[in-house]
Amino acid sequence: MTHAEPNLILLLYSDGSDPVARALIEQAARLRYELLAMSLSQLVDEARVGAVWKWGGRTIDPSRTALVNRLVFVETGDGAASFLESSFQYREFWTWLAGQMQRFAYVSSLPSPVSPLGSFGSLADQWSELPELIAGLRVPAHGPAASAHVLRGDVYVVNPWHLYSLGSRATMGRESVPRGHLAYVRPAGKLFHVAQVGSAIIAPNAPPHMHREQWHHVESFTRSMSALSSNRILEHAFFDSDEVPVFYSTCPVPVVTGRQPAYADFLVGGLNDDIKRHSERAAA
Amino acid sequence: MTSSAIANALLRELSFCDDAARPADQPCAFAFALDFEPGLVWPDFAFDTSSPLAHYPAEARDEVRAIIGAVARLMGTKAPKALGFVNAHMKTALICKSDAIEGASSASNREVVGSCVLTNIHAPADSVLMCTEALAHETIHQYLYKTEVADGNFCDLTEVPTYRSPWTGNRIPLHSFVHACFVWYGLLTLWCQLYRQVGGPDQVSPVRDKASRAMFGFAFVRQMLASPAFPLTSVDPGIVAAIECIAGSMPTLDRADLEKSTLRDSLRRWESGDWAGQLATGLQQIAALAPA
Numbered sequence: 375m376t377h378a379e380p381n382l383i384l385l386l387y388s389d390g391s392d393p394v395a396r397a398l399i400e401q402a403a404r405l406r407y408e409l410l411a412m413s414l415s416q417l418v419d420e421a422r423v424g425a426v427w428k429w430g431g432r433t434i435d436p437s438r439t440a441l442v443n444r445l446v447f448v449e450t451g452d453g454a455a456s457f458l459e460s461s462f463q464y465r466e467f468w469t470w471l472a473g474q475m476q477r478f479a480y481v482s483s484l485p486s487p488v489s490p491l492g493s494f495g496s497l498a499d500q501w502s503e504l505p506e507l508i509a510g511l512r513v514p515a516h517g518p519a520a521s522a523h524v525l526r527g528d529v530y531v532v533n534p535w536h537l538y539s540l541g542s543r544a545t546m547g548r549e550s551v552p553r554g555h556l557a558y559v560r561p562a563g564k565l566f567h568v569a570q571v572g573s574a575i576i577a578p579n580a581p582p583h584m585h586r587e588q589w590h591h592v593e594s595f596t597r598s599m600s601a602l603s604s605n606r607i608l609e610h611a612f613f614d615s616d617e618v619p620v621f622y623s624t625c626p627v628p629v630v631t632g633r634q635p636a637y638a639d640f641l642v643g644g645l646n647d648d649i650k651r652h653s654e655r656a657a658a
Numbered sequence: 659m660t661s662s663a664i665a666n667a668l669l670r671e672l673s674f675c676d677d678a679a680r681p682a683d684q685p686c687a688f689a690f691a692l693d694f695e696p697g698l699v700w701p702d703f704a705f706d707t708s709s710p711l712a713h714y715p716a717e718a719r720d721e722v723r724a725i726i727g728a729v730a731r732l733m734g735t736k737a738p739k740a741l742g743f744v745n746a747h748m749k750t751a752l753i754c755k756s757d758a759i760e761g762a763s764s765a766s767n768r769e770v771v772g773s774c775v776l777t778n779i780h781a782p783a784d785s786v787l788m789c790t791e792a793l794a795h796e797t798i799h800q801y802l803y804k805t806e807v808a809d810g811n812f813c814d815l816t817e818v819p820t821y822r823s824p825w826t827g828n829r830i831p832l833h834s835f836v837h838a839c840f841v842w843y844g845l846l847t848l849w850c851q852l853y854r855q856v857g858g859p860d861q862v863s864p865v866r867d868k869a870s871r872a873m874f875g876f877a878f879v880r881q882m883l884a885s886p887a888f889p890l891t892s893v894d895p896g897i898v899a900a901i902e903c904i905a906g907s908m909p910t911l912d913r914a915d916l917e918k919s920t921l922r923d924s925l926r927r928w929e930s931g932d933w934a935g936q937l938a939t940g941l942q943q944i945a946a947l948a949p950a
Contacts, residue, residue, distance in 0.1 A: 465870055487874075
């Protein structure tokens with residue numbers, strides 16, 4: 375064992391029905407390291423979180439612990455902050471988390487300004503930033519909702535924060551378009567989803583007719599994401615296409631693939647591998 | 659001037675934490691002009707600032723003047739360096755009202771250095787604090803524009819790609835993000851200064867909340883700068899160093915307290931504690947240690 379190799383996986387979770395939290399708790403015996411699952415309320419009301427964390431008679435040394443961040447509550451909006459007494463406390467909790475998680479030997483995702491779980495933000499963020507980072511990535515043609523009339527094709531209007539909504543066809547008058555919405559040209563094909571943990575991927579609903587080049591495009595995207603991103607657990611959505619698939623969104627919650635029977639096995643294997651690779655890189 | 663000298667000047671000039679009293683010859687009033695009937699069409703704006711529809715009727719203007727007067731008194735008595743700063747760099751405020759903008763808003767544009775637009779400032783319940791923020795915010799932009807004209811741009815001025823502001827959530831170009839770091843630094847120093855000067859929980863609480871909002875964004879700035887998506891080489895190295903210096907000075911929960919208390923109790927104590935006062939001292943040190 376190298377110095378950097380963790381001896382514990384700490385799962386911080388806010389929702390027991392989150393597919394990742396549920397799978398890890400159910401499959402704890404198959405993880406390479408011991409799993410300690412701590413709920414949000416246990417973190418806030420029971421643990422002592424100083425230089426080392428102490429909880430339930432256990433001492434958790436961040437430098438020897440892999441942290442799996444599943445604090446998914448913020449995705450549901452401001453009301454989710456009600457576990458604390460004020461918006462001030464919630465902001466301070468969030469920024470404290472952002473600093474604290476960087477002390478761990480491994481972290482599955484770091485909080486971002488838009489989410490304590492960490493994410494690539496809205497569809498607008500993703501469609502703007504990811505093609506800059508990943509050569510050849512195709513995203514839908516898009517613009518502010520008010521520009522829907524200048525886009526050509528099957529134009530949809532969507533709330534860019536609803537990563538799992540395709541929105542609705544842009545038939546409404548410009549004056550009735552909700553503020554902050556996004557217009558995009560919906561590609562012709564069906565959506566399929568790719569689960570990613572580190573460099574491991576599965577695509578249980580990928581279209582059977584996908585040919586090698588198309589699949590190579592997806593693999594290339596996920597390799598880039600693995601290299602670029604501090605978010606290790608993701609689910610990507612692509613539109614099937616005659617050419618290379620068109621990227622729609624990436625989300626830290628495996629909403630679709632997490633329901634598949636194979637997901638738990640995939641998650642455990644991918645996480646074991648990602649933590650090991652990370653610790654080997656850190657020790658090198 | 660070297661880039662670090664420019665960056666250090668920013669850290670000093672934009673710090674409104676200052677124990678010095680208002681000079682006796684400085685009135686508690688703003689020197690800039692209030693333009694209630696602007697002829698100027700503000701560039702790239704949500705409405706036509708020259709349109710009579712965007713002008714306050716004559717009978718509504720005293721309310722706006724009263725708000726701005728109260729801001730001047732607040733700055734003059736509690737944050738005199740901020741009042742002097744506004745008077746040095748703001749020449750004209752276009753005062754408009756419009757349904758095209760939701761609530762109160764303010765704007766600057768590097769094509770119109772020395773001026774800003776204040777829209778719907780009568781609207782919010784906390785109009786004095788909102789207007790204090792707006793005037794400090796827009797005056798900082800004027801100072802930054804002037805500095806860039808004199809000493810060169812802080813970064814690439816291209817409009818794309820855009821980055822998400824960790825303060826507002828808006829997607830903004832690189833040059834706006836760089837400006838935002840200094841604007842929020844200046845605002846943070848202003849709120850900390852006011853925190854030290856205002857009395858009573860009713861006044862302290864909103865000021866402390868505004869300081870906390872300013873501080874929040876800085877918790878993520880270093881992460882943004884380190885991101886592969888961020889064009890670090892397109893920003894002047896001295897400016898990057900100054901931003902990192904600001905971001906590194908943000909306080910967080912007391913670790914010693916966390917050793918013996920729950921997170922909930924520590925957060926409660928932190929909220930009611932003197933973190934803003936300590937931060938004010940830290941920010942003053944940053945400004946003082948930035949050599950000319």
